[in-house]
Amino acid sequence: MAQEDGLWVLQSLHGDGWTDLYAFTLEPQHAADYEMANHFNLTHPESRFRKTVTAQLAAPGVRRILRGGELTVDEGTNVTRRPVGPDELLAVLDESFGLRLPDGTRIKVPV
Numbered sequence: 243m244a245q246e247d248g249l250w251v252l253q254s255l256h257g258d259g260w261t262d263l264y265a266f267t268l269e270p271q272h273a274a275d276y277e278m279a280n281h282f283n284l285t286h287p288e289s290r291f292r293k294t295v296t297a298q299l300a301a302p303g304v305r306r307i308l309r310g311g312e313l314t315v316d317e318g319t320n321v322t323r324r325p326v327g328p329d330e331l332l333a334v335l336d337e338s339f340g341l342r343l344p345d346g347t348r349i350k351v352p353v
Contacts, residue, residue, distance in 0.1 A: 255318040
């Protein structure tokens with residue numbers, strides 16, 4: 243994590259260099275700040291979270307990203323990608339992200 247002028251930046255090592263993931267400050271935040279953003283992400287038709295299946299999990303040494311029909315496993319110096327079909331989506335969510343959904347769960351995959 244880097245800090246510059248009161249701005250903290252979370253970074254990830256990719257090959258030879260660092261990639262910025264997101265930035266934040268240490269200013270106090272209020273529940274309303276999160277509520278508005280969460281409402282948009284959940285309900286707005288143009289929200290990227292309504293247009294594709296998305297999951298991310300960062301752990302020491304690895305970051306897993308499921309976006310649309312692709313699973314990316316980023317280990318810093320080694321990045322692998324593979325397609326994920328609708329029939330294996332629930333298994334990938336369970337095995338790669340620890341998200342075990344109830345039996346009978348169905349996820350509508352946007353096209």
